[in-house]
Amino acid sequence: MAAFSQDEIDALGTRAEAMVNALGAISAEPDRLVRLFLTAEHRRAADRVAAWMREAGLEVTADARGSVRGRLAGPKRLLIGSHIDTVIDAGKYDGPFGVIAGILAAEHFIRGDERLPFGIDVLAFGDEEGSRFPATLSSSAACAGAFRTENLKLADRNGVTISDAIKAYGKSPDDIPNAAYKAGEAAAYVEVHIEQGPVLETRNQPLGVVTGIIGQTYLNIEFLGEAGHAGTVPMVLRRDALAGAAEAMLLGERLARETKGEVVATVGRITVLPGATNVIPATVVVVFDIRSASESAHAGLVETLKNGIREIAERRHLGLTITTPRQVGITPCHPAIQDQFAEAIRALGAEPLRLASGAGHDGQAMAKLCPIGMLFVRCRGGISHNPMEYASPRDLGLAVATLIGFIERFDPEKVG
Ligand SMILES: [Zn+2]
Numbered sequence: 001m002a003a004f005s006q007d008e009i010d011a012l013g014t015r016a017e018a019m020v021n022a023l024g025a026i027s028a029e030p031d032r033l034v035r036l037f038l039t040a041e042h043r044r045a046a047d048r049v050a051a052w053m054r055e056a057g058l059e060v061t062a063d064a065r066g067s068v069r070g071r072l073a074g075p076k077r078l079l080i081g082s083h084i085d086t087v088i089d090a091g092k093y094d095g096p097f098g099v100i101a102g103i104l105a106a107e108h109f110i111r112g113d114e115r116l117p118f119g120i121d122v123l124a125f126g127d128e129e130g131s132r133f134p135a136t137l138s139s140s141a142a143c144a145g146a147f148r149t150e151n152l153k154l155a156d157r158n159g160v161t162i163s164d165a166i167k168a169y170g171k172s173p174d175d176i177p178n179a180a181y182k183a184g185e186a187a188a189y190v191e192v193h194i195e196q197g198p199v200l201e202t203r204n205q206p207l208g209v210v211t212g213i214i215g216q217t218y219l220n221i222e223f224l225g226e227a228g229h230a231g232t233v234p235m236v237l238r239r240d241a242l243a244g245a246a247e248a249m250l251l252g253e254r255l256a257r258e259t260k261g262e263v264v265a266t267v268g269r270i271t272v273l274p275g276a277t278n279v280i281p282a283t284v285v286v287v288f289d290i291r292s293a294s295e296s297a298h299a300g301l302v303e304t305l306k307n308g309i310r311e312i313a314e315r316r317h318l319g320l321t322i323t324t325p326r327q328v329g330i331t332p333c334h335p336a337i338q339d340q341f342a343e344a345i346r347a348l349g350a351e352p353l354r355l356a357s358g359a360g361h362d363g364q365a366m367a368k369l370c371p372i373g374m375l376f377v378r379c380r381g382g383i384s385h386n387p388m389e390y391a392s393p394r395d396l397g398l399a400v401a402t403l404i405g406f407i408e409r410f411d412p413e414k415v416g
Contacts, residue, residue: 001409002405002408013396016396016399016400020093021092023048023100024096032090033090033091033387034089036132037132038066038132049099056070056103064173064176065126067139070103071122072106072110074118074119075118079123080121080192082125083139084124087385089386091383094196097193102123102192105403105404120407125140125362137360137365144365146368146369147176152173186369187410188371190337191372192374192399194378195377195378196385200353200376205351207350207377207378208353208378209333210374211355212330212333212357217288218287219306219322219323219324220322220324221245221321222322223242223245223318225242225283227274227279227280228280243316245270251305259301263290263292264290264291264292266289267288270287290305293356337372337373338354338373340414345402359384375403
């Protein structure tokens with residue numbers, strides 16, 4: 001096992017930070033970080049990553065969706081990946097650091113004397129955030145053999161479909177099935193990512209072992225009332241769709257609070273029609289984003305909320321339609337992978353805190369292919385999806401050293 005001195009860890013962190021900054025400078029806009037899937041910026045970032053992979057000694061290819069793959073040959077493969085697309089006005093660390101950690105860790109084994117009994121693929125996905133097209137995780141889904149062909153028709157704000165964008169990128173949608181790994185080829189998928197939350201910082205720990213990625217439900221609630229004059233319709237005769245929606249939102253907040261942290265529920269978007277100051281709202285759509293690491297608490301809250309909303313609609317004489325446009329179950333991280341990450345963290349003198357991921361990640365798609373695991377890195381203030389995002393070079397170095405220690409401990413037989 002490699003033993004790292006603090007100087008070596010800091011050297012890894014300094015390199016990682018410089019690489020994070022280099023990718024962070026590749027943006028569609030001069031004043032903020034915007035790097036969307038299948039754009040010129042995606043291409044520049046992918047080229048940069050491919051060059052680093054080659055310098056590290058990896059054999060580089062790119063699939064039909066522009067995902068870059070750096071390979072260290074071996075009988076079975078450990079996949080290490082993350083994404084290089086960003087949200088609009090993003091931070092630099094979310095995604096790129098996971099790719100960079102994979103490259104630096106693979107380089108350690110290429111340059112050093114240790115020989116691994118398995119191969120490594122470092123993967124840089126181009127479409128995790130879903131900021132350009134209304135679909136997320138579609139690059140990792142392609143690698144997992146779970147890409148939905150109907151997604152090719154999805155269009156961005158300018159009417160460009162994914163299919164057209166792939167062709168403009170110089171690739172062919174027909175080749176997407178070739179991006180998929182064959183059954184049994186991938187031993188596991190692991191990802192290093194900033195936490196994007198405050199738990200590690202609060203507990204004063206640099207690294208965390210992820211137990212699983214939480215489940216998520218979108219509940220789309222449409223209340224149908226009746227439009228009317230804001231001055232002439234008496235209060236008792238109104239069927240105000242927005243007042244009903246407001247009650248539903250407060251109910252969702254109360255139910256989530258009552259779970260004492262087990263479930264979080266958010267309404268971040270609301271549509272009000274006709275949407276005029278002097279007209280009683282006739283149609284209101286609110287979308288609840290409900291997430292939890294507990295399958296039963298999650299299901300319980302969704303059921304109670306739906307029943308409560310039905311009661312509100314009935315009492316207020318509102319029409320009601322409830323749909324569930326998104327329902328993703330909990331994705332557990334493999335216990336053996338969790339333990340191997342924990343051992344690697346302990347070997348570096350830190351405490352392996354275990355925590356669930358409240359954000360979605362490529363691992364959710366890769367779990368369809370093979371067991372997954374994740375390592376979280378502390379980020380300042382828990383801030384992410386924001387230019388203020390920051391992780392210290394020392395924590396980045398510790399994360400790369402931990403990934404190296406994990407690879408040394410990784411045993412494909414234990415996760416089979
Ligand atoms: Zn991310």
